Amino acid sequence: MTDFQVFRAELTCLAPGTEYAFRIGKSSGVYRFRTMPKKANDTISFVSGGDVGIQAAAVANNVMAARQNPHFAIVGGDLGYDNGRSVEISLAFIRNWSKTMIDSEGRLIPMVTCIGNHEVNGGYTSDRGKAPFYLALFDGLFPDKTFNMLDFGDYLSLVLLDSGHLTPIGGDQSCWLEKTLLARQDLPHTLCVNHVPAYPSHRNPLGVPAKDGKKAVNGTGIENRKHWVPLFDKYRVPLVLEHHDHTFKRTKPLLNGMQHENGVLYLGDGSWGKIRIPRPQDDLDVMVKTSSEYHITLHKLQGRERFHLAMNEKGKIMDVSHSGQRKQGIFRTQG
Ligand SMILES: [Fe+2]
Numbered sequence: 519m520t521d522f523q524v525f526r527a528e529l530t531c532l533a534p535g536t537e538y539a540f541r542i543g544k545s546s547g548v549y550r551f552r553t554m555p556k557k558a559n560d561t562i563s564f565v566s567g568g569d570v571g572i573q574a575a576a577v578a579n580n581v582m583a584a585r586q587n588p589h590f591a592i593v594g595g596d597l598g599y600d601n602g603r604s605v606e607i608s609l610a611f612i613r614n615w616s617k618t619m620i621d622s623e624g625r626l627i628p629m630v631t632c633i634g635n636h637e638v639n640g641g642y643t644s645d646r647g648k649a650p651f652y653l654a655l656f657d658g659l660f661p662d663k664t665f666n667m668l669d670f671g672d673y674l675s676l677v678l679l680d681s682g683h684l685t686p687i688g689g690d691q692s693c694w695l696e697k698t699l700l701a702r703q704d705l706p707h708t709l710c711v712n713h714v715p716a717y718p719s720h721r722n723p724l725g726v727p728a729k730d731g732k733k734a735v736n737g738t739g740i741e742n743r744k745h746w747v748p749l750f751d752k753y754r755v756p757l758v759l760e761h762h763d764h765t766f767k768r769t770k771p772l773l774n775g776m777q778h779e780n781g782v783l784y785l786g787d788g789s790w791g792k793i794r795i796p797r798p799q800d801d802l803d804v805m806v807k808t809s810s811e812y813h814i815t816l817h818k819l820q821g822r823e824r825f826h827l828a829m830n831e832k833g834k835i836m837d838v839s840h841s842g843q844r845k846q847g848i849f850r851t852q853g
C-alpha cells in the first residue's frame with residue numbers, strides 16, 4: 519500500500535541494567551536507551567494505557583507519561599487508529615512517539631503493544647494482511663501469532679493477548695494462555711494485557727436480545743469472561759490491563775466475577791487519547807471507580823507489591839490503587 523520500507527536491526531547479548539547509545543548510519547543523531555535490570559532490587563516503573571490516536575490529548579499524555587521516567591510503556595491496542603488502511607496515521611503515531619516519549623535523562627522509552635481493533639481493517643478477522651502497518655512495525659513479538667509474552671528476569675512477565683482481532687479468544691490462544699500462566703504462577707508479577715475488556719465500563723457487558731425486529735447486540739467481554747477470566751482466577755494473575763472503552767476504570771478485586779480480597783484487579787479502559795462517558799449502570803456490579811478523563815497509569819513494582827497511579831494529561835493524580843501478591847490455591851470452583 520506504500521513505497522515505504524521498514525529496516526530493522528536486532529541487538530543481541532545486551533547486558534541488563536545498562537544504558538546504550540546508537541545511531542542509524544553515519545549521519546543520524548545519537549539515541550540512547552536502557553535495558554531492564556536483571557533483578558528487581560529497586561523500584562521498577564512503567565506506564566500503561568491504550569486507545570491513543572494522533573490528536574493533541576494523546577501528545578499531552580505522551581509528555582506526561584515520559585515525565586514519569588518509566589522503564590517502558592505499554593499500549594494495549596488502538597495505537598494510531600490507522601485501521602489497516604492509513605500509512606499517514608500509522609506514521610503520525612510513530613512520529614509523535616519518537617518526539618515525545620523521551621525520559622528526563624534523554625533516553626528513548628520502549629513501547630510494548632498488543633493488538634486492537636483499529637490496527638485491523640475490519641477490526642476482527644483472521645487475515646494478517648488486514649493489519650499491514652501494525653505488523654510491519656510490531657511483528658518482532660508476533661511473527662506468527664498475535665499473542666505472546668515478555669519475561670524480565672525472575673520478577674516480571676507480561677502476557678500480551680489478542681482479544682479477537684486476528685486470533686479468536688478461545689481455542690488455541692486460551693490453551694496457550696493456560697500453559698503460559700501455569701509456568702509463571704510463582705512469579706511475583708505476571709500481568710496480562712488485552713484490548714477488548716472483560717469488564718467494560720462504557721459498553722454493555724450483557725448485550726441486548728433481538729426484539730421488535732431489531733437485531734440482537736452481543737455483550738462486550740463475554741468471550742473474555744468465558745475463556746480468560748477463569749484462567750486469570752486460577753493462576754493467580756493479580757492485574758489485568760484492559761482498554762477499548764475510552765474511559766478510566768478500576769474494578770473491585772474479582773474472583774469468579776465477585777469481590778474477593780484475593781481477587782484479580784482490572785484496570786482500564788483505554789483513554790490515552792480518546793474519551794467516552796462511562797456507562798451509568800454497573801450491570802455486573804464490579805466497578806469501584808470510573809471517569810471520562812484522558813489518562814495513563816503509572817505502575818510501580820516494589821518487591822512483591824504493586825502501586826498504580828492513574829493520572830490525566832495535566833498530571834493530576836486521579837486514582838491510586840494497590841495490588842499485592844495473590845495467594846495460591848484459589849480455583850474458580852472454590853471462588
Ligand atoms: Fe479505541
Ligand SMILES: [Fe+2]
Nearest residue numbers: 596634635762
Ligand atoms: Fe478498540
